[in-house]
Amino acid sequence: MNRQQLVNQIKQKKSFLCVGLDTDISLIPSFLLDFADPVFEFNKRIIDATHDLCVAYKPNSAFYESRGIAGWQSLIMTSQHIPKTCLGLIDAKRGDIGNTSTMYAKAFFDKESSGMSFDAITVAPYMGIDSVKPFLEFEGKWVVLLALTSNEGGKNFQFLTTGEQRLFETVIDTANTWAGNDRIMYVVGATRSEEFINIRKHAPDHFLLVPGIGAQGGSLQEVAKFGINNDCGLLVNSSRSIIYASRGEDFAEKAREEALKLQQEMSHILEENNLI
Numbered sequence: 001m002n003r004q005q006l007v008n009q010i011k012q013k014k015s016f017l018c019v020g021l022d023t024d025i026s027l028i029p030s031f032l033l034d035f036a037d038p039v040f041e042f043n044k045r046i047i048d049a050t051h052d053l054c055v056a057y058k059p060n061s062a063f064y065e066s067r068g069i070a071g072w073q074s075l076i077m078t079s080q081h082i083p084k085t086c087l088g089l090i091d092a093k094r095g096d097i098g099n100t101s102t103m104y105a106k107a108f109f110d111k112e113s114s115g116m117s118f119d120a121i122t123v124a125p126y127m128g129i130d131s132v133k134p135f136l137e138f139e140g141k142w143v144v145l146l147a148l149t150s151n152e153g154g155k156n157f158q159f160l161t162t163g164e165q166r167l168f169e170t171v172i173d174t175a176n177t178w179a180g181n182d183r184i185m186y187v188v189g190a191t192r193s194e195e196f197i198n199i200r201k202h203a204p205d206h207f208l209l210v211p212g213i214g215a216q217g218g219s220l221q222e223v224a225k226f227g228i229n230n231d232c233g234l235l236v237n238s239s240r241s242i243i244y245a246s247r248g249e250d251f252a253e254k255a256r257e258e259a260l261k262l263q264q265e266m267s268h269i270l271e272e273n274n275l276i
């Protein structure tokens, strides 16, 4: 999905919601354990119940890798079930020396190689340009670089001063020279809403992937107030507060209700900003 298609989906669906598929087999309703692939069955029902309300799905690879072969199979099946009207974003936080990054990119972008063809992947910028470039060599795919993360420990390195500015600002300024805002997004945590004005000085037109609302306590209103741009420029993720809204047989219905609440809030925000 390219930038224009993403913007169109946001306007059509009146939503900039990304549903996080952090599917923990120990937390899904027990009746699903009778299915051949309980995690895929859970994800399928969540996707079927919410795809008209969100513009992206973000499986976090840790939840799948931790289950070995069965987990990879669930991830492959899930990637293939994400509809074309939603961005498929794998939260894998990869990045290594060039030839290894190429293999990571093949794993998540090249359907013929791995069975998965995600539109976007989260990448850690710490190893620099040669670790990121291999992902950008896959035409039409997005790199979502960690800039200012939502966790407390993000302060350990991201706030360190590098010359005149902080490391996360240098990450953004440097990566802006590697590719345009049609190929790179940045991760900025919702728990860092006080930094959004500043982030927009460094990345005025980029899309930002914003995790941290819901379970981590970030505020959608604050993020939108300081982070929205002329194309919306935000993908706000919520994982646990949607997918575990109910642990019973009605889990997909309740997930839809939670997604709908966020979509309605987002619709108001888009209207207030004259974007729809």
Ligand SMILES: O=c1ccn([C@@H]2O[C@H](COP(=O)(O)O)[C@@H](O)[C@H]2O)c(=O)[nH]1
Residues within 6 Å of the ligand: 020, 022, 060, 091, 148, 149, 150, 151, 187, 188, 189, 211, 212, 213, 214, 215, 216, 237, 238, 239, 240, 241
């Ligand atoms: O800075 C970051 C980067 C990634 N994440 C990931 O987003 C989701 C958040 O899940 P919630 O249940 O909505 O809290 C999860 O996959 C994290 O690994 C993040 O939280 N912060």
